Amino acid sequence: MTKNSKIVLGIIVLVIVIWGGYTMLRQKAGAPTAPATTEPIKIGLVAPMTGEGASYGEAAFGGAMLAVKEINDAGGINGRKVELIVEDDRCSSAGANAINKLVNVDKVTAIVGPVCSSSAGPGVPIAQSAGTPVILIGASAPDLTKVGDYIFRNYPSDALQGKFAADFVYNTLGKRKTAVIFVKNDWGQGIRNVFIERYKQLGGEIVYDEGVLQDATDLRTQITKAKAANPEVLYFPVYPQNGVAGLKQIKQLGLTATVVGGDAFIEESILKLPEAEGVLIMEGKTNNPDDFQAKVKQVSNKSINIITPYAYDAVKIFAKVIEKVGTDQKAIRDELARTVYRYSIAVPVVEFDANGDLKVAEVAVKVIQGGKTVEYIR
Amino acid sequence: MEYLIHLAILFTVYAMLGVSLNLVVGYTGLLSLTHAAFYGIGSYTTAILLTQSGVDFFPSVVLGIILTLIASFLIGLVLSKFRDDYYALGSFGFNAIAFAVFLNWQNLTRGPLGIPGISKPELFGIDFSNNFNFLMLVLAFLGLVYLASRFIVNSSFGRVLKSIREDEEAIQVFGYNTLYFKLAVFMIGAGMAAIAGSFFASYITFIDPSGFTLMESVFILVIIILGGLANLRGSVLGALFLILLPEILRFVGFPSSVAAQMRQLVYGLILILLMLYRPQGLLGEYKI
Amino acid sequence: MDILPQLIVNIIIAGAIYALVALGFNLIYGATKFFNLAHGVIAAVGGYAVFYFAKTLGWNVYLAVIIGVLLAGIAGYGLDKFVYLPLRKRKASNMVLLVASLGAFTAIQAVIAILFTSQFKTLSYSVGTQRIFEIFDGVITQTQLIILMSVALITAGLILLLYKTRFGKAVRAMSDDEEVAKIVGINTNRIIGRIFFIGSAIAGLAGILVGFDTGIEPTMGLGLLLKGVIASIIGGVGNIYGGVMGAFLLGFVENFGIWKISGEWKDAIAFALLIVFLLFRPKGIMNK
Structure with a gap:
């Protein structure tokens, strides 16, 4: 019995390791066959998809997915589709793992989230030192945007x-x-x-x-x-x-x-x-919440709550900025700092102050x- | 590569936690679920000292160890009155109390807002914000902890521990003060956990109570059960497995709306399967 | 001082909920002697079953409750049959069972989240607010009264079962000494299976009633379980009356404690109570 069970166990573990490792290596080896200008633009989403905060992760997912769908249905950003890569942070320091993977392995252009400060706290410095722009969509602890100039937040701070x-x-x-x-x-x-x-x-x-x-x-x-x-x-x-x-x-x-x-x-x-x-x-102040909610429901049948419009906005803001300046991260950051975005669902206007927080947020x-x-x- | 280094650092921290817990659980038979509390004390000590005062990293580690030794002495004293399952529950209780302290003692720990901006160690001018250097440093400490544990386990002190695990009353007959031994190993394990905590705080730069919950203690216990109780190499292996597994699962493709929950499902199933097919753990010989 | 009557009613309500969970847990623990982490999520299974049948499908609420209780019982029975029984056959230790139960807890919670999303949902089906009763100046709702009555009925039922039936006799024999019970010819595994069914069904009912009183979410199980465990231990593990009394004592100490201190320390108070009991009265209130 023990010999067989060892074999079974070994096979399971081996399968998973190989599968995972292969996918991981394949992504790192990277060079896609399509030329760079038609390759999808990768945007990462970090949110609590499991655990106690999961309803917020689901809400973020719904909002972000709707935004991505709308962008892609309209032809993408300058002809390139947007790919949303979702990582679970379990509302904990696993956010560091999630952001690390998105930044170093997936090499995303930008990151939406996290939602929890327990995840953003450890995770955001990693994005900052890698020069990946981040728009926090919750994570209201005031110090987070002070971590660096690549960190923005479209959720009003506490x-x-x-x-x-x-x-x-x-x-x-x-x-x-x-x-x-x-x-x-x-x-x-x-x-x-x-x-x-x-x-x-x-x-x-x-x-x-x-x-x-x-x-x-x-x-x-x-x-x-x-x-x-x-x-x-x-x-x-x-x-x-x-x-x-x-x-x-x-x-x-x-x-x-x-x-x-x-x-x-x-x-x-x-x-x-x-x-x-x-x-x-x-x-x-929100615009057309019911309309918006109905659209989100078509994309995701999961929780919808206050985080949903912020996630939606964050993706849309990135899209607009990338459309204007391309995927160079420094350029994105500079443009974000200057952006005045008036099509937000969650707040009347999105404009960032020197820290990266909302200049004006009407309640x-x-x-x-x-x-x-x-x-x-x- | 950066990602792997990051995982490696986390693995090293948890390997330290696993090895230190194994001394208490695997070798002495004390089912402790307090470990996250000591891990937390180490983390918070380093965090508070590094952000509030001019104290350097290494002195903060020392202070963290001292505070943890005091806490574990008191807690261990109370716990020593319990046996088996009650020991586990009592230790669980102390972890819950410690967590409540981390969460509610706002003036010290800032509660749920957490402590950001924890700096890196300074040693001979080496730049530890370079993660590779940090990894080397923390690996070195893992080595120290591991060697110390091996030394303990193979010494006569260690033999007494194992006898306590097997039959405490028998060895008391021989005149051994088992309370002293149980307390000592509990404190040693706690001190090592504090070291791990200090490194964690400095690496991750932000800590809050969410890292030191009851489930964290359970997680560390699972590491050593998976790796094999009373087997130090097993604890290291267990840490490797349990840190890598959720990360590898990130690469296994599921439809994104349910991906994370599916991964949790797979994770749970793997735990069950491992227990069914290898209850003594990957490298273990001892089944209590 | 006029909040005292309401405080007392609060205590009774809280105690009743804990008692429901403790009843199921106590029954199972008495027979199997290991800490089943999955017990909490079984309560969630009951709650979600009712959500599905009563709210999503629109069936009659009483029918849905019966189905929910049965489903929870079956889930617990299945868990035993496919996971715990094989482990017991392999003479697995309690720690291994603990890890397996953690795996089951993680997996089942993930399945619930996948099927029903993580959103907090209420089970109340009436449009207006519930009927409220006043008892000595304190307010209690219909659902809460039902919880109280359920506790009384189930306690009575269990006492009858354990002391007036052959089945119950066998269970008590097993609690005392499993080896001897086997020697005498009692089919312990079959009895354990039935115990799992009954205990899990009770847990399912607890989940359903909590769902009506407040609401359900996939992660609701662990908190309920921990309190139920504390209640069982301070009441005297395996002791039916004890579990109920322990639950009310826990409710009392918790609410009294947070009346005097602050609600943020609730869990810490509960565990401190546990430690105090473990220290001074390990056999529980009933001290048998």
């Missing part, structure tokens, strides 16, 4: 959303006592930090402030504590899985404060939740009504 929310709650809503429940990851922590700093600066009072773990679905005790602090507003930047459970529990427990959520709430499971009626959300306040978001009117 500093924006948190500050806007604080201004909104204090000035527009006129509320002075706010409770905060946030999700304990780079996105939630970042936004919460900025919100609290700004809100206190304005003169508001934070009556309760606590985090929940990313996979938490039992927020009852936190909500009970928040309720006891008598807040006028609950600022609730959490992920959909926390939000769905949390919003239900908020209704069940009778917390009547106005609920203000982050842009992560722009997701089907929250919008369609009966208990989400009346919840305010911060949203980057709008919407209300959830009847399964979708509508303009908030005082």
